[in-house]
Amino acid sequence: MENAETRGPESLSEVRVGMFSFAHMHAASYIHFLTQMEGVTLAGIYDDDYDRGGRIAAQFNVPYFRRSEGLLDQELDGAIICSENALHAPLVLQAAGKVRGILCEKPIATTVSDGQAMIDRCRESGTKLQIAFPMRFSPPVIELKSQVESGVLGEVYSVKTTNHGSMPGRWFVDAKLAGGGAVIDHTVHVVDLIRWIWATEVVEVYAEVGRELLHPGLGIDDVGLLSFQLANGIFGTLDTSWSRPPSYPTWGDVKVDVLGENGLICVDAFEQNLHVSSDEAGKTSDVNWGSSGDEGLVADFVAMIREGREPSVNGEDGLRALEVALAAYESARRAEPVKL
């Protein structure tokens, strides 16, 4: 097996990154922040969609690769993987040992066995695997964590959360490529935040999952209500529904309400908006001016490579969050709580 330490440390003043697939729209945001950073070179773009990959490569004036092997041969330090969920595993397995670090879009994979294989292969080959959970870098969420850690709430009783979204269509509604619908798409972000803020695990989950409740003929779940118990005694819920129609002012939300013996902290991570009414759009839209978590995420990934340190969000974090999403589906099938 190849070893990740293929380039000498002197090369690290410049970090060379390749982007693998733009199937997930977050890639557009990552490339935006990546190309604004000093000391980072975008080495090229691989995409199995020739039109999409070629267009973006031309836009950023970098080489386009129709095969992932071609981009992996470009002496990369880092690989950012934003393929369809089910294709994370083959790309990570291929890149492991050829780069110092991988930033893999969430969810880590569509099955636990794929996720575990990715973690194992990266560990064996010395490649650092980071999972893309940008909400950890959202300033309102960071403020929530610091408030919680201050102990101001006293004993914490419950955490009520939502990660609403718009129905994304495309491969996101293809069970084979996405691994599920709204539940797998939107469970992992908030579960990761909760695990991170309280350093705890979800030990039991109950879920009501709705199929085609909001989008007739969709063929997959578009509504999810998860009810969970944490190891530290806190209970809570999470709404993962794709319940924001095209006429809604924004794509969705991440909201966390924490209730404790002394009071309440409410966080609405995307509530820093201009209200823009446009005849063109035919509606009033929220235009966010807050600091994007994606900026912090990408900077953290590059810093991990440059400093040779461990990822701040690792493969295990990604796998634990995936396990909760998969347990939610199982709970919905059995109509009873599932232990983790």
Added chain:
Amino acid sequence: MKRVGIVGAGGISRTHADRWSRMPGIELAGFHDIVEDAARGAVQRSGGKVFSSLNELFDAVDYVDVCTPGTAHVGPVVAALEAGLPTVCEKPLANSVADCEQIVDAAERTGTPLFVAMVVRFFPQFAKAKQVLDSGAIGAPGVIRTVRSGSYPDAGSSWRKGLAITSYYADFAQSGGVLLDLCIHDIDYQRWCFGEIERVFARGMMFAGKEPKDHALLTVRFASGAVGHIEGSWSYPRGRFSTRIEIAGTRGIIEWDSRARQPVEVAIAREDGSLASSSSSPTAPQHDPYYAELAHFVSCAEAEEPFLVTPYDGLMAVKISRAAIESLETGKAVTIS
């Protein structure tokens, strides 16, 4: 490593020093102030050394940051430019149009980079509104309204007490009251968004003998034909500081209000059963507007690129503020020459 020296040790000096102190690649060399005790206090707080003269400071730095009151900008700014040191000048560029012209002349004559710290252009919500406007999403510009209203800046702020600047704001002949000190932000922002301002008309309390309270309502007419409204106040109740943006065009409108719901809201019961509530709207450290404007200065100075705010922009903002004061005095609309 680039060394920065700050001239002036009052309020904005402290804000800038805090940002310089956490900027990679920058060393805060120290302070010069005509009140040496003030410089010593600043050094105790922020580090660096006390420079007893401007020349001593100039010899020890790569960049100069002038944070004196607007009445005392022209001396240190022109001297720094003549010494060839890229310079930040806090707004207003100067309190008189004549001083501004002298500074602009010095910048042109020496070719030394001069950045006017019009910080509102670096507030993320104001920058985003300009970006949305420029994208064409609301069509052609028609009416712009902005608000910048709070209580008088001195009272209750204990750190400022005892500094030479304490009476500066209340002396409207010196500070120019809200029109020159506060509305200048909105004048510059509106001019940045909508282009040159042709005419201004103002009503306000500057000459009403209610110092230190002041309050002004301005209307402006742009060369494009568009119009603008500005409210600036030092008369709002304490704790009610608010800013607002409303930009209307032929095809839409942009709105923002600082008093809208905040992303983080905390409600805690005190021991006596009363409620302690607070809210905040945090952003990443590099998007703090004071940090962002100073980082912009450094990156442009190093790359020898033009600044987002030019000396001419600084001059025009003061010209328009002064025209607004003239309008208050005369009761007439004043055309900007």
